C-alpha cells in the first residue's frame with residue numbers, strides 16, 4: 209500500500225483519510241495541522257496516522273495531501289519544499305475547487321508531480337461525509353502521472369473522477385458557484401420582486417417552492433430546453449415588455465439581470481422551436497434594448 213502524509217487535516221482531510229484507511233487504499237503516515245492536539249484528533253478520527261508538529265518529522269511517503277484552507281496551500285507547499293523530504297516522483301496535491309495545481313508549481317523543482325482533486329461535496333460533518341462519499345464527483349487536474357494515480361485513489365473510495373483543464377479551473381469553479389450559490393441569489397431576487405408585487409416574504413417562499421422544485425426536477429429529468437416554459441418559450445413579447453417596464457421603473461439593475469438571463473432563455477426557446485421565430489426576434493430586441501435610446505446600465 210502506498211503511504212500518504214497529510215498537511216492540513218480538517219473536515220475534508222479527515223473524511224478522505226478515514227476512507228483511505230478503512231478501505232485499505234492508502235497507509236496514513238504523518239498528520240500535520242496547526243496544533244498537535246488537532247492533529248491527534250484527526251489521527252483518532254481517521255483511526256490511523258501519526259500526529260507531528262512539523263513537516264520534517266514526517267517519514268517519507270509517495271503522496272502528500274495539502275488539505276489546508278485555500279489561502280494556506282501555497283505557504284504549506286513552500287514549507288514542504290523547504291523540508292527536504294520530497295523524492296523525485298512523489299505526488300503532492302490539494303483539494304481546492306478554485307485553485308489549480310499551479311499553486312504547487314515550486315514543488316516541481318524538487319522533482320514532485322503536482323495535482324489537485326476537487327471533491328464536489330460538502331464536508332461540514334466528516335463522519336456523515338465519510339458515510340455518504342460514494343458517488344461524489346471528483347475533478348482532477350495536474351501532471352498526468354499524478355492525475356492517473358489520484359484517479360485510482362479516489363475511485364477506490366467510491367469517487368466518480370473527471371478531468372479538469374488546469375488553465376480553465378477558475379471557469380470550472382465559477383460554474384459550480386453559478387449552479388449552487390447563485391441559485392440562492394436567484395431565489396432571493398425572486399422573493400424581492402414578489403415583495404415589491406405585494407406578496408409578503410413568507411407567502412412568497414411557499415409559492416416559490418413548488419415552482420422552483422418542479423423546474424429543477426424538469427431540468428434534470430428532461431433538459432433545460434424542454435423544461436423552459438413561460439412567455440419567452442411562448443414567444444409572448446408583450447408580456448416580456450411589461451415585465452421589463454415594471455422592473456425598469458423600480459430597479460434598473462434587476463431589469464438588467466432579467467434581460468441578461470432572458471437572453472439565455474431566448475437561446476433555449478430558439479432550440480425548443482415552439483414559438484414563431486419572428487416573435488422570438490421581437491423578444492430579442494426587447495431584451496437587448498429594454499429602454500430604447502438609453503445607455504446600458
Ligand SMILES: NC(=O)c1ccc[n+]([C@@H]2O[C@H](COP(=O)([O-])OP(=O)(O)OC[C@H]3O[C@@H](n4cnc5c(N)ncnc54)[C@H](OP(=O)(O)O)[C@@H]3O)[C@@H](O)[C@H]2O)c1
Nearest residue numbers: 216217218219220241242243246275276278303304330331
Ligand atoms: N469543506 C468542504 O466542504 C470542501 C469541499 C471541497 C473541497 N474543499 C477543500 O478542502 C481544503 C480543506 O478545506 P476544509 O474544509 O477541510 O478546511 P478546514 O476544515 O478548515 O481544515 C483545514 C486544516 O488545515 C490545517 N491548517 C491550516 N493552515 C495550516 C498550515 N499552514 N499548515 C498545516 N496545516 C494547516 C488546519 O489546522 P487546525 O486543525 O489546527 O485548525 C485544519 O486541520 C480546501 O482547499 C477546500 O477548498 C473543502
